[in-house]
Amino acid sequence: MGIENQDVSMADKILMRKKTRSDMLKVKMLKGMWLAMIILAASCGKSGSDGSEEPEKPVEETLKTIKAGQTIKVMTYNIHHANPPAQANVIDMAAIAAVINAEKPDFVALQEVDKNTKRSGVSLNQAQDLATRTKMTMFFSRSIDYDGGEYGVAVLSRYEITDKTRYALPLAQGSNGELRSVAMISVATEGGTGKFYFASTHLEVSDNASRLAQVNELLRINSGIQSPFVLAGDFNAVPGSESITTLQQGLTAGCISGCPLTSPAVSPARTIDYIFLNQHASSAFSVQSYRTASEALASDHRAVVAELKFK
Incomplete structure (x- = not known):
């Protein structure tokens, strides 16, 4: 036991x-x-x-539809391939982006844009770089092959792009001018046709016959758009010129009471950059303001900015 x-x-x-x-x-x-x-x-x-x-x-909301009562801000800016005129051989993307970000536009028409050129950098797509810096989406339209890359116009958008279209613009017969193009996008809107079109272009600088041919092509393009359409860019023509008078047969300048001087940027002496509205845009939107940006060193043109209220 x-x-x-x-x-x-x-x-x-x-x-x-x-x-x-x-x-x-x-x-x-x-x-x-x-x-x-x-x-x-x-x-x-x-x-x-x-x-x-x-x-x-923070998660940023993607803007998809322009709604009634909203005010959108549109800009056109000839960026001189991001070369500040006072600084030879310098490419300053940050300076161009700063001008855009200071205004906080919803749509930007860009001209003189390089893509993978030796001049600006073979790995630099300027439209994409600006889209990244401004948190927008972009569409680039090649106008010509240039310096190992491409050169043309582009559009930046804070709204979701539903359609993208490139148009080539003509030259007058026998002209040796530079080929030009149009970069056009559309985004959704409430009511009506449900679309808003925005485009960037840059017209011929020295050949009036070619510039008129390009204006007539722009009018032809507009005639096929049964929706609000805003066309912005460097038209290389002053108010009252044959080119602008002809264009106004189908589109109205946003600067109804006088267009501000835009070039050269430091001491503007001419108005050659504009924002135009077609008949549908003039009916759907009211122009709240139209002016130039104050910055004058990043490019040889002043940026033009307009606020449009969707009725």
């Missing part, structure tokens, strides 16, 4: 030890789980200021 009792006692002690170890393990596991939960909860509120992880970034 004594030996049996001793065996039982020893067995109990062994069982107790195992139970104690088991309990201790359970306690340790519970503590570990609790600690992990505390760490996880704390990490959810981290700002990332210690450099250990990226801070949470």
Whole structure:
């Protein structure tokens, strides 16, 4: 009996030890789980200021539809391939982006845009670079092949682009002028046709016959659009000229009470950059303001900005 009792006692002690170890393990596991939960909860509120992880970034709402009562801001800007006129052989994308970001436009018509040229950088797509810097989407239209890459016009949009179209513009017969093009996009709107068209162009600078041919092609393009259409760009023609008078047979300049001087940027002496509205746009939108941006060093043109309220 004594030996049996001793065996039982020893067995109990062994069982107790195992139970104690088991309990201790359970306690340790519970503590570990609790600690992990505390760490996880704390990490959810981290700002990332210690450099250990990226801070949470706000989700930006994608603008999809221009709604009744909204005011949109449109801009046209000849960017001189991002070369500040006072700085030879310098490409300053940040300076151009700063002009755009200061205005916070919804749509931008860009002219003199390089894509992968030796002049600006074979790996630099200027329209895409500006889209990234301004958090917009873009559409580029090649006008000519240039310096190992392409050169043309582009559009930036803060709204989701539903359609993209490139149009080539003609030259007069026998002209040796530079080929030009149009970059056109459309976005959704409430009511009516449900579309808003926006385009960028840059017309011939020295050959009046070619510029008139291009104006007539723009009027032909407009005649096929049964929706609000805003055409913006560098038209290389002053108010009252044959080119502008002809264009106004189908489109109206937003600057109804006088168009501001746009070129050269430092001391503007001529108006050659405009924002035009077709008949449908004039009916659907009211022009709230029309002016030039004050910045004068990033390019050789002033940017033109208009605010349009959707009725």
